[in-house]
Amino acid sequence: MKTIYVNETNYKEIIKNLNSRKEDFLSDIDYTVLKIINDIKEKGDKALLYYTKCFDKAELKELKVKDEEIKEALEIVDDKFISIIEEAKKNIYDYHLKTLQSSWMIFKNDGIMLGQKVTPIERIGIYVPGGKAAYPSTVLMNAVPAKIAGVKSIALASPPDENGKINPYILAAAKICDIDEIYKIGGAQAIAALSYGTESIEPVNKITGPGNIFVARAKALVYGKVDIDMIAGPSEICIIADDSANPKFIAADMLSQAEHDENAASILITTSTKIAAEVIENIKIQKENLSRRNIIEKSIENMCLILISDNLKTSFDICNEIAPEHLEIMVENPFEKLPLVKNAGAVFLGKYSPEPLGDYFAGPNHTLPTSGTAKFSSALNVESFMKKCSIIFYDENNLKKVQDKIAYFAEKEGLDGHANSIKVRFEDGKSN
């Protein structure tokens, strides 16, 4: 944990390395991942079963989860959890439904129609990590917007444990989200199978969901063949606080970020040296009672930063340069600062909007841009599962009026075939 005094002239240098935590292209990992992808492309299910045995230690006969297994899982998961998932699902549904876009059309000059036909992507794959980090919330955050978009066919992939079982909480969440097609596959081999298909798995058009470095690199390498949501880096939080903030809350929220990953970043930007000192103290106290203390301590050592800034405006400038995945604003009148927020995945306003509220429950998506990519990208949303086809109609009269202009433009670009396509329609005065 480092404490640094920052001002508007030195901050860019200080945070420069913060967003270069992602893996580079053409690393050794890429070659391993590329071999796995090629094996799946060539040998299909056989290679898939082989890698599942290698990496997940599971000897499977069938890759697809059976109805009985889903029923079993629903019996294991307690009713309280089911009802919480259902409530969270409703919140996620209500929020995302607001962003569903419609096809539209405009009419011009009594003979021109232009518009967009908005349609769902036909088939998607959701990747859900297994093992120690089995997150049923991932299922909700990916499946709900896809369902709202109207995606017809969803395949969920998650690695099995040594007994060949997928985590029952993941299966329960999948059932609640009406996903019936679930495969016991993980890692780069799962991404390859979803992208290229095998004997038993139909290929998808887009893959979403988080994963370890092998999953992330596999997604980067299949991008183009299929679409992907993003190449996610480690998680991060930025908290902007003035002296009205509660250091206990800040410490707790930084710790909740730190427990994700040794490379997860927790950054406090504050105008108050008093708050800074109290947060450091509170982090020390609170971390003692947390089960993932080992990860937390490494994460704090590596990626925890406390920046003491001159003024609130500079705090926001710094934050916009970091472009954090999560931003908590714990100052007086946090809403009045919203105009200053330019680059962030999600912003949590005030003392009672901690980040875990957004991870599980409030409604907005928890799949957010990391490593500074909030400068140019957004949370997973309904649009992520739709695409837009432009619609163009001109009647004869309207094309005739502009034929010379289009032909002239085309000829200036050296494309007389394009000009010909216009001219041929009118060369006999009025062609059919």
Next chain:
Amino acid sequence: MKTIYVNETNYKEIIKNLNSRKEDFLSDIDYTVLKIINDIKEKGDKALLYYTKCFDKAELKELKVKDEEIKEALEIVDDKFISIIEEAKKNIYDYHLKTLQSSWMIFKNDGIMLGQKVTPIERIGIYVPGGKAAYPSTVLMNAVPAKIAGVKSIALASPPDENGKINPYILAAAKICDIDEIYKIGGAQAIAALSYGTESIEPVNKITGPGNIFVARAKALVYGKVDIDMIAGPSEICIIADDSANPKFIAADMLSQAEHDENAASILITTSTKIAAEVIENIKIQKENLSRRNIIEKSIENMCLILISDNLKTSFDICNEIAPEHLEIMVENPFEKLPLVKNAGAVFLGKYSPEPLGDYFAGPNHTLPTSGTAKFSSALNVESFMKKCSIIFYDENNLKKVQDKIAYFAEKEGLDGHANSIKVRFEDGKSN
């Protein structure tokens, strides 16, 4: 040019190879491109000037285009062309303005506010190819939506000729679109400079625009550091026609596609053998008068396909599987077939809506998904230059009501640091 009879059972096999025209990852080109990127990262302007001398044969002292050069260009370009560009720009502006999204908010339970803050990407780079294929329309199609989105800072990159000049039509279009920052750089070195910055070029957050294979691979390799619009493959058109269609128009439109590139694909899907024969005849006649006949003949040889299908429904199924960049529907009552269109970049309806109308003039963007990526992606649009930050606010009372549920969810995911972040806010009954 091949003519093939297709039906609903054999078409998938026939079109299987059509969408695998894109370059693979980790090809030899990637290593060349990666070397260029690393050189620019390390040596900045010096490397940029070196590569510009190597590849563009231009010895430059300054990379940035001067005001005098823009003035000069405006004198070279004729008034008729300027006025056509201005009319096209207005059409593009009007269409794209319809898609500008606003920030929004919803209110729940007298204490919950959720929404999205929609903001422009701060700085973008537009790449415009030079040389023989100097397309001022590219400038319009990229700059206009970016301006509508509210992008503050736009850098345009285009390779110079041997005299160190950028094509005057490109400069004129840039001026009309209020782009003042123009650099004489091209190829992978331009993409690297825009992504990482040099002494004289500030880095951007997103790069859009077409380019040759080096530009395309460079964009793929910098993706993640910056955003990109797409990795474009060769252009393609699919025309669905019944016996009401005019074979002369179809031939002209296929030729306009073929003149782009030896790998550009022109595909006719028709239920009429008569139309098929007449289109072949018309292609032979019309191509004789086109200046890019050499490219056209190779393109027709390589990538021209005439599919004769059983019925119109199968024609659309085939087309959806191809997911063409451009789709022309030349059948009776083309609008009634719009529900059958699932995957296409843009659809042109009827006899008087040829593809070049969309390339230059109608308003919708001509930057469209190629190589089957219309299955999951859309035309460049205003949204391409914006990002959305989720907004989450809960007041004390509303968080208190759901605190147990969130903490329970977090604990089930093994993240007690997340549970702690909720609990710490209420542990003393009512904390500050």
